[in-house]
Amino acid sequence: MGFFKIIKKDARSQARTGLLKLGKISVDTPVFMPVGTKATVKALTAHQLYDMGCKIILGNLYHLYLQPGIEIIKKAGGLHRFMHWDYNILTDSGGFQVFSLGDIRKVKDEGVEFKSVIDGSRHFFSPEKVIEMQSDLGSDIMMVLDECIPYTEDLRYTQDAAKRTLDWAQTSIKAKNKITSKGALFGIVQGGFIRQVRKFCAQSISEMDFEGIAIGGLSVGEDRGTTMEILAYTLDYIDRKKPIYFMGLGDPLGLMEAVQCGVDMFDCVLPTRISRNGSAFTDFGKINIKNSGYGDDFRPLSSSCGCYACKHYSRAYIRHLYKSNEILASILLSVHNVYFLFDLLNRAKEAIRADGFSQFHRRFVHHYTNG
């Protein structure tokens, strides 16, 4: 088999299960990839992730480039050894981060110039350079440099940016062929919220020699209806034989909708970020542990959850930790929220195998939104 194999298609939706053949260990899809921006999934040890069944995490070239620097990680023997993560790592090129910098970056046809947020020093990312650096990190899946534009851009700029992103995609493939990286390379479909540009990008990226296709530039501030409309439209022009990766989506309802459309891979800082804010996913919606009602609630965060936090600790205890500013609150909530998404996708896979994803999806939405 090749890099990706579709195992089972749901009979009544686009949802599907698949297998990513990756260097370290194969990964079942649909999969949620926890974000380890700075070489750590916030508040979690590698072993807590192993215990949850995590087989792939994200790293971010942009952040690692600034701190501790690519040279240090190379010297350590690559990102896996540096952060003691034996399974797979997908590295983001940093396009999204650089383009979030606003005034302190400048886009050129050859790449993007930006100032370090740490010390103000000037740097330049080109499509070739980000591939080389991701290869230096030892990335299992590398992402091309792309230009991620704001929700509000007009047709002209959207087209210009899309053209650059497509040119960079071509350059990236050439760059990758020049080096000996064992990592896979994914292209990224941009095109803002303008259908004709999205369509052109989706078709162009599909025709190129990428192992997988990412959809970028969505879930950047627009309402959920728009996200899903553009997602579904974009998917119509994507080569569905390849694994499809929705960048930056991580809420349970969003995941389920995208799985229904046929998306295979997800990442998002959401589950770990809301943890540090006291929130927890449950099958009956998100709860916030700060709520005084949980003060003497000795049930687990989620009764049906099998995570370490739910097996051993109560809402009352985690609320106490949170109110006492104890680090363990962030740890336990992070364990729970990441596990919750893993478990949700495992349940989704089961439903797909039984040709019952739509029903599973409807039920999940019903419980999640009606509390």
Place this chain on the structure above:
Amino acid sequence: MGFFKIIKKDARSQARTGLLKLGKISVDTPVFMPVGTKATVKALTAHQLYDMGCKIILGNLYHLYLQPGIEIIKKAGGLHRFMHWDYNILTDSGGFQVFSLGDIRKVKDEGVEFKSVIDGSRHFFSPEKVIEMQSDLGSDIMMVLDECIPYTEDLRYTQDAAKRTLDWAQTSIKAKNKITSKGALFGIVQGGFIRQVRKFCAQSISEMDFEGIAIGGLSVGEDRGTTMEILAYTLDYIDRKKPIYFMGLGDPLGLMEAVQCGVDMFDCVLPTRISRNGSAFTDFGKINIKNSGYGDDFRPLSSSCGCYACKHYSRAYIRHLYKSNEILASILLSVHNVYFLFDLLNRAKEAIRADGFSQFHRRFVHHYTNG
């Protein structure tokens, strides 16, 4: 056997190994008890502590009384269940904390009145009440209420405070006999830095029916020489058949000196506190991971250490985490520093068994202080 058994005395020092017969699991001494003030050893899960061989931790009545409140913990089924800790818990009475409050507390012969630092509400701790509450928590070792005085107090106040502490000790024993707690009760020797008062306290507490004897009011700001001089002097008047607990000592050199004098039990916030500040114990002294020299140092924190952090992570990585404000830095350093003290005491026990503690001690001090 009774509550405490001395297993082996070192031939050439007062150092000794022993066994505390506690309800949940027996504990080898000398032992360091990590501090879980607010029902959590900061930054560590229960299982990380189990994995290190931890069999007893501290809880603090004063903090738990204020947040979440004793009623909540009673409702949870006790402190062990609340915080999911299956082994032993020693609870401090809160004397030290209340007496640290300065202006917002008032000592009376019947107990001590104080204002909550959380909401300013008024509270009263009596010797009876702190025993009852520790019993409600399900404490395995309860501490009496004592009056901890500043380093600088004069003879008159030192004597008055000591008298109150001894009266409270008597009251505490009566209070404990009235309830059905299975916990052991430890008396506390106070007496400031005045020899005659220390001696009187040591003798008086030794004559009372306590399962163990704690030495309080040391390591409160005085120099180390004074601490050890008063410690050694105090120990001369203590019933050495009982387990002896030095409250609030946790640096490697201090532990070794006190073990040499015959102390069996220790607690301190130090190992977890310095972790959040980037420091790590090693056999060659304390290092601070912020130091730029560690930027490309791929050795573990301590080469001879078998802790989770040292087995899997490098100084360079932990430095990167620390500089990036990542929670995992605190977690890994806390794992290491607590484990380091456990391991140090295990090595001390081995040396005692081989009648070689003094030599072990000298060597340790030599390496630790010469870097």
